[in-house]
Amino acid sequence: MFGGSSRFSGSSESSAPNRRAEPVQRLLFGGVYGTVLASAMAAALAQDGGVSNPGYDALWVLLAALASAAAHGYAHAIAHRTADPTTVAASTARSVLTEWPLVAAVLPTVAALLGAHARWWGEEPAIEVVLLLNTATLFGWGLSAARVAGRSWAAACRVGGVDMLLGLFIVGANTLSK
Known part of the structure:
Protein backbone atom coordinates (compact mmCIF):
# COMPACT_ATOMS: atom_id res chain seq x y z
CA MET A 1 0.00 0.00 0.00
CA PHE A 2 2.77 2.42 0.92
CA GLY A 3 5.94 2.58 -1.08
CA GLY A 4 9.36 3.99 -0.49
CA SER A 5 10.37 7.62 -0.59
CA SER A 6 10.66 7.57 -4.38
CA ARG A 7 6.91 7.82 -4.43
CA PHE A 8 7.13 11.39 -3.18
CA SER A 9 10.22 12.53 -5.00
CA GLY A 10 10.42 13.96 -8.42
CA SER A 11 11.80 16.73 -10.53
CA SER A 12 8.87 19.08 -10.02
CA GLU A 13 8.90 21.96 -7.57
CA SER A 14 10.04 21.12 -4.05
CA SER A 15 6.69 21.81 -2.34
CA ALA A 16 4.73 19.35 -4.52
CA PRO A 17 6.07 16.21 -2.82
CA ASN A 18 5.19 17.64 0.59
CA ARG A 19 1.62 18.38 -0.48
CA ARG A 20 1.24 14.90 -1.95
CA ALA A 21 2.64 13.31 1.22
CA GLU A 22 0.41 15.23 3.62
CA PRO A 23 -2.69 12.97 3.29
CA VAL A 24 -0.55 9.90 4.01
CA GLN A 25 1.02 11.65 7.00
CA ARG A 26 -2.42 12.61 8.32
CA LEU A 27 -3.65 9.05 7.86
CA LEU A 28 -0.68 7.66 9.76
CA PHE A 29 -0.86 10.30 12.49
CA GLY A 30 -4.58 9.87 12.98
CA GLY A 31 -4.36 6.10 12.87
CA VAL A 32 -1.63 5.91 15.49
CA TYR A 33 -3.18 8.60 17.68
CA GLY A 34 -6.62 7.01 17.51
CA THR A 35 -5.29 3.51 18.17
CA VAL A 36 -3.33 4.65 21.23
CA LEU A 37 -6.31 6.70 22.43
CA ALA A 38 -8.66 3.72 22.05
CA SER A 39 -6.21 1.42 23.83
CA ALA A 40 -5.75 3.80 26.73
CA MET A 41 -9.50 4.27 27.11
CA ALA A 42 -10.16 0.52 26.85
CA ALA A 43 -7.53 -0.11 29.53
CA ALA A 44 -9.18 2.53 31.72
CA LEU A 45 -12.59 0.89 31.21
CA ALA A 46 -11.23 -2.38 32.50
CA GLN A 47 -10.20 -0.57 35.69
CA ASP A 48 -13.28 1.51 36.41
CA GLY A 49 -14.64 -1.03 38.92
CA GLY A 50 -18.21 0.09 38.39
CA VAL A 51 -21.19 -1.67 36.90
CA SER A 52 -20.48 -2.83 33.35
CA ASN A 53 -22.25 -0.67 30.77
CA PRO A 54 -20.60 -1.40 27.41
CA GLY A 55 -23.12 0.69 25.42
CA TYR A 56 -22.29 3.78 27.46
CA ASP A 57 -18.60 2.91 27.27
CA ALA A 58 -18.76 2.63 23.46
CA LEU A 59 -20.41 6.06 23.30
CA TRP A 60 -17.77 7.46 25.67
CA VAL A 61 -14.91 6.14 23.50
CA LEU A 62 -16.51 7.50 20.30
CA LEU A 63 -17.24 10.93 21.78
CA ALA A 64 -13.72 11.17 23.19
CA ALA A 65 -12.32 10.39 19.74
CA LEU A 66 -14.60 12.96 18.09
CA ALA A 67 -13.58 15.58 20.66
CA SER A 68 -9.90 14.76 20.18
CA ALA A 69 -10.22 14.96 16.40
CA ALA A 70 -12.06 18.28 16.61
CA ALA A 71 -9.54 19.72 19.06
CA HIS A 72 -6.58 18.59 16.98
CA GLY A 73 -8.09 19.85 13.73
CA TYR A 74 -8.99 23.18 15.32
CA ALA A 75 -5.50 23.58 16.80
CA HIS A 76 -3.99 22.73 13.42
CA ALA A 77 -6.20 25.36 11.76
CA ILE A 78 -5.20 28.01 14.31
CA ALA A 79 -1.53 27.20 13.92
CA HIS A 80 -1.77 27.68 10.14
CA ARG A 81 -4.21 30.58 10.10
CA THR A 82 -3.51 33.32 7.60
CA ALA A 83 -4.39 37.01 7.74
CA ASP A 84 -7.36 36.43 5.38
CA PRO A 85 -10.43 36.34 7.67
CA THR A 86 -12.85 35.31 4.88
CA THR A 87 -11.54 31.74 4.72
CA VAL A 88 -11.13 31.07 8.45
CA ALA A 89 -14.39 29.13 8.94
CA ALA A 90 -13.96 27.03 5.81
CA SER A 91 -10.31 26.23 6.50
CA THR A 92 -11.12 25.35 10.12
CA ALA A 93 -13.95 23.03 9.09
CA ARG A 94 -11.74 21.43 6.44
CA SER A 95 -8.93 20.95 8.98
CA VAL A 96 -11.29 19.32 11.50
CA LEU A 97 -12.72 17.00 8.83
CA THR A 98 -9.24 15.82 7.81
CA GLU A 99 -8.89 14.26 11.27
CA TRP A 100 -11.22 11.38 10.26
CA PRO A 101 -8.45 8.74 10.58
CA LEU A 102 -8.30 9.37 14.33
CA VAL A 103 -12.02 8.61 14.64
CA ALA A 104 -11.82 5.63 12.28
CA ALA A 105 -9.05 4.10 14.38
CA VAL A 106 -11.30 3.84 17.45
CA LEU A 107 -14.13 2.11 15.58
CA PRO A 108 -12.90 -1.47 16.28
CA THR A 109 -12.98 -0.65 20.00
CA VAL A 110 -16.44 0.88 19.67
CA ALA A 111 -17.66 -2.16 17.68
CA ALA A 112 -16.33 -4.60 20.28
CA LEU A 113 -18.04 -2.67 23.07
CA LEU A 114 -21.29 -2.54 21.09
CA GLY A 115 -21.02 -6.32 20.64
CA ALA A 116 -20.74 -6.61 24.42
CA HIS A 117 -23.75 -4.31 24.76
CA ALA A 118 -25.69 -6.66 22.43
CA ARG A 119 -24.58 -9.49 24.76
CA TRP A 120 -22.61 -11.29 22.03
CA PRO A 125 -13.21 -10.24 26.91
CA ALA A 126 -14.06 -7.52 24.38
CA ILE A 127 -11.56 -5.16 26.00
CA GLU A 128 -8.88 -7.85 26.09
CA VAL A 129 -9.37 -8.64 22.39
CA VAL A 130 -9.38 -4.94 21.48
CA LEU A 131 -6.15 -4.33 23.38
CA LEU A 132 -4.46 -7.18 21.52
CA LEU A 133 -5.91 -6.06 18.17
CA ASN A 134 -4.81 -2.48 18.78
CA THR A 135 -1.32 -3.67 19.70
CA ALA A 136 -1.06 -5.51 16.38
CA THR A 137 -2.51 -2.47 14.62
CA LEU A 138 0.24 -0.30 16.11
CA PHE A 139 2.78 -2.65 14.54
CA GLY A 140 1.05 -2.12 11.19
CA TRP A 141 1.00 1.66 11.57
CA GLY A 142 4.70 1.72 12.48
CA LEU A 143 5.57 -0.57 9.57
CA SER A 144 3.56 1.58 7.14
CA ALA A 145 5.05 4.84 8.39
CA ALA A 146 8.57 3.48 8.06
CA ARG A 147 7.90 2.25 4.53
CA VAL A 148 6.46 5.65 3.56
CA ALA A 149 9.65 7.20 4.93
CA GLY A 150 11.66 4.96 2.60
CA ARG A 151 12.98 2.52 5.19
CA SER A 152 13.83 -1.05 4.22
CA TRP A 153 11.48 -3.85 5.20
CA ALA A 154 13.82 -4.90 8.02
CA ALA A 155 14.02 -1.37 9.42
CA ALA A 156 10.25 -0.95 8.98
CA CYS A 157 9.65 -4.14 10.97
CA ARG A 158 11.87 -2.81 13.75
CA VAL A 159 9.90 0.45 13.82
CA GLY A 160 6.66 -1.52 13.86
CA GLY A 161 8.02 -3.60 16.73
CA VAL A 162 8.81 -0.49 18.77
CA ASP A 163 5.33 0.87 18.09
CA MET A 164 3.86 -2.47 19.09
CA LEU A 165 5.78 -2.23 22.37
CA LEU A 166 3.77 0.90 23.12
CA GLY A 167 0.62 -1.18 22.77
CA LEU A 168 2.07 -3.96 24.91
CA PHE A 169 2.97 -1.36 27.53
CA ILE A 170 -0.68 -0.28 27.68
CA VAL A 171 -1.86 -3.90 27.91
CA GLY A 172 0.79 -4.63 30.55
CA ALA A 173 -0.16 -1.59 32.61
CA ASN A 174 -3.77 -2.74 32.41
CA THR A 175 -2.86 -6.25 33.59
CA LEU A 176 -0.58 -5.08 36.41
CA SER A 177 -3.10 -2.59 37.75
CA LYS A 178 -5.79 -5.26 38.27
Whole structure:
Protein backbone atom coordinates (compact mmCIF):
# COMPACT_ATOMS: atom_id res chain seq x y z
CA MET A 1 0.00 0.00 0.00
CA PHE A 2 2.77 2.42 0.92
CA GLY A 3 5.94 2.58 -1.08
CA GLY A 4 9.36 3.99 -0.49
CA SER A 5 10.37 7.62 -0.59
CA SER A 6 10.66 7.57 -4.38
CA ARG A 7 6.91 7.82 -4.43
CA PHE A 8 7.13 11.39 -3.18
CA SER A 9 10.22 12.53 -5.00
CA GLY A 10 10.42 13.96 -8.42
CA SER A 11 11.80 16.73 -10.53
CA SER A 12 8.87 19.08 -10.02
CA GLU A 13 8.90 21.96 -7.57
CA SER A 14 10.04 21.12 -4.05
CA SER A 15 6.69 21.81 -2.34
CA ALA A 16 4.73 19.35 -4.52
CA PRO A 17 6.07 16.21 -2.82
CA ASN A 18 5.19 17.64 0.59
CA ARG A 19 1.62 18.38 -0.48
CA ARG A 20 1.24 14.90 -1.95
CA ALA A 21 2.64 13.31 1.22
CA GLU A 22 0.41 15.23 3.62
CA PRO A 23 -2.69 12.97 3.29
CA VAL A 24 -0.55 9.90 4.01
CA GLN A 25 1.02 11.65 7.00
CA ARG A 26 -2.42 12.61 8.32
CA LEU A 27 -3.65 9.05 7.86
CA LEU A 28 -0.68 7.66 9.76
CA PHE A 29 -0.86 10.30 12.49
CA GLY A 30 -4.58 9.87 12.98
CA GLY A 31 -4.36 6.10 12.87
CA VAL A 32 -1.63 5.91 15.49
CA TYR A 33 -3.18 8.60 17.68
CA GLY A 34 -6.62 7.01 17.51
CA THR A 35 -5.29 3.51 18.17
CA VAL A 36 -3.33 4.65 21.23
CA LEU A 37 -6.31 6.70 22.43
CA ALA A 38 -8.66 3.72 22.05
CA SER A 39 -6.21 1.42 23.83
CA ALA A 40 -5.75 3.80 26.73
CA MET A 41 -9.50 4.27 27.11
CA ALA A 42 -10.16 0.52 26.85
CA ALA A 43 -7.53 -0.11 29.53
CA ALA A 44 -9.18 2.53 31.72
CA LEU A 45 -12.59 0.89 31.21
CA ALA A 46 -11.23 -2.38 32.50
CA GLN A 47 -10.20 -0.57 35.69
CA ASP A 48 -13.28 1.51 36.41
CA GLY A 49 -14.64 -1.03 38.92
CA GLY A 50 -18.21 0.09 38.39
CA VAL A 51 -21.19 -1.67 36.90
CA SER A 52 -20.48 -2.83 33.35
CA ASN A 53 -22.25 -0.67 30.77
CA PRO A 54 -20.60 -1.40 27.41
CA GLY A 55 -23.12 0.69 25.42
CA TYR A 56 -22.29 3.78 27.46
CA ASP A 57 -18.60 2.91 27.27
CA ALA A 58 -18.76 2.63 23.46
CA LEU A 59 -20.41 6.06 23.30
CA TRP A 60 -17.77 7.46 25.67
CA VAL A 61 -14.91 6.14 23.50
CA LEU A 62 -16.51 7.50 20.30
CA LEU A 63 -17.24 10.93 21.78
CA ALA A 64 -13.72 11.17 23.19
CA ALA A 65 -12.32 10.39 19.74
CA LEU A 66 -14.60 12.96 18.09
CA ALA A 67 -13.58 15.58 20.66
CA SER A 68 -9.90 14.76 20.18
CA ALA A 69 -10.22 14.96 16.40
CA ALA A 70 -12.06 18.28 16.61
CA ALA A 71 -9.54 19.72 19.06
CA HIS A 72 -6.58 18.59 16.98
CA GLY A 73 -8.09 19.85 13.73
CA TYR A 74 -8.99 23.18 15.32
CA ALA A 75 -5.50 23.58 16.80
CA HIS A 76 -3.99 22.73 13.42
CA ALA A 77 -6.20 25.36 11.76
CA ILE A 78 -5.20 28.01 14.31
CA ALA A 79 -1.53 27.20 13.92
CA HIS A 80 -1.77 27.68 10.14
CA ARG A 81 -4.21 30.58 10.10
CA THR A 82 -3.51 33.32 7.60
CA ALA A 83 -4.39 37.01 7.74
CA ASP A 84 -7.36 36.43 5.38
CA PRO A 85 -10.43 36.34 7.67
CA THR A 86 -12.85 35.31 4.88
CA THR A 87 -11.54 31.74 4.72
CA VAL A 88 -11.13 31.07 8.45
CA ALA A 89 -14.39 29.13 8.94
CA ALA A 90 -13.96 27.03 5.81
CA SER A 91 -10.31 26.23 6.50
CA THR A 92 -11.12 25.35 10.12
CA ALA A 93 -13.95 23.03 9.09
CA ARG A 94 -11.74 21.43 6.44
CA SER A 95 -8.93 20.95 8.98
CA VAL A 96 -11.29 19.32 11.50
CA LEU A 97 -12.72 17.00 8.83
CA THR A 98 -9.24 15.82 7.81
CA GLU A 99 -8.89 14.26 11.27
CA TRP A 100 -11.22 11.38 10.26
CA PRO A 101 -8.45 8.74 10.58
CA LEU A 102 -8.30 9.37 14.33
CA VAL A 103 -12.02 8.61 14.64
CA ALA A 104 -11.82 5.63 12.28
CA ALA A 105 -9.05 4.10 14.38
CA VAL A 106 -11.30 3.84 17.45
CA LEU A 107 -14.13 2.11 15.58
CA PRO A 108 -12.90 -1.47 16.28
CA THR A 109 -12.98 -0.65 20.00
CA VAL A 110 -16.44 0.88 19.67
CA ALA A 111 -17.66 -2.16 17.68
CA ALA A 112 -16.33 -4.60 20.28
CA LEU A 113 -18.04 -2.67 23.07
CA LEU A 114 -21.29 -2.54 21.09
CA GLY A 115 -21.02 -6.32 20.64
CA ALA A 116 -20.74 -6.61 24.42
CA HIS A 117 -23.75 -4.31 24.76
CA ALA A 118 -25.69 -6.66 22.43
CA ARG A 119 -24.58 -9.49 24.76
CA TRP A 120 -22.61 -11.29 22.03
CA TRP A 121 -19.74 -11.46 24.52
CA GLY A 122 -18.76 -9.87 27.82
CA GLU A 123 -17.19 -6.46 28.16
CA GLU A 124 -13.99 -7.77 29.74
CA PRO A 125 -13.21 -10.24 26.91
CA ALA A 126 -14.06 -7.52 24.38
CA ILE A 127 -11.56 -5.16 26.00
CA GLU A 128 -8.88 -7.85 26.09
CA VAL A 129 -9.37 -8.64 22.39
CA VAL A 130 -9.38 -4.94 21.48
CA LEU A 131 -6.15 -4.33 23.38
CA LEU A 132 -4.46 -7.18 21.52
CA LEU A 133 -5.91 -6.06 18.17
CA ASN A 134 -4.81 -2.48 18.78
CA THR A 135 -1.32 -3.67 19.70
CA ALA A 136 -1.06 -5.51 16.38
CA THR A 137 -2.51 -2.47 14.62
CA LEU A 138 0.24 -0.30 16.11
CA PHE A 139 2.78 -2.65 14.54
CA GLY A 140 1.05 -2.12 11.19
CA TRP A 141 1.00 1.66 11.57
CA GLY A 142 4.70 1.72 12.48
CA LEU A 143 5.57 -0.57 9.57
CA SER A 144 3.56 1.58 7.14
CA ALA A 145 5.05 4.84 8.39
CA ALA A 146 8.57 3.48 8.06
CA ARG A 147 7.90 2.25 4.53
CA VAL A 148 6.46 5.65 3.56
CA ALA A 149 9.65 7.20 4.93
CA GLY A 150 11.66 4.96 2.60
CA ARG A 151 12.98 2.52 5.19
CA SER A 152 13.83 -1.05 4.22
CA TRP A 153 11.48 -3.85 5.20
CA ALA A 154 13.82 -4.90 8.02
CA ALA A 155 14.02 -1.37 9.42
CA ALA A 156 10.25 -0.95 8.98
CA CYS A 157 9.65 -4.14 10.97
CA ARG A 158 11.87 -2.81 13.75
CA VAL A 159 9.90 0.45 13.82
CA GLY A 160 6.66 -1.52 13.86
CA GLY A 161 8.02 -3.60 16.73
CA VAL A 162 8.81 -0.49 18.77
CA ASP A 163 5.33 0.87 18.09
CA MET A 164 3.86 -2.47 19.09
CA LEU A 165 5.78 -2.23 22.37
CA LEU A 166 3.77 0.90 23.12
CA GLY A 167 0.62 -1.18 22.77
CA LEU A 168 2.07 -3.96 24.91
CA PHE A 169 2.97 -1.36 27.53
CA ILE A 170 -0.68 -0.28 27.68
CA VAL A 171 -1.86 -3.90 27.91
CA GLY A 172 0.79 -4.63 30.55
CA ALA A 173 -0.16 -1.59 32.61
CA ASN A 174 -3.77 -2.74 32.41
CA THR A 175 -2.86 -6.25 33.59
CA LEU A 176 -0.58 -5.08 36.41
CA SER A 177 -3.10 -2.59 37.75
CA LYS A 178 -5.79 -5.26 38.27
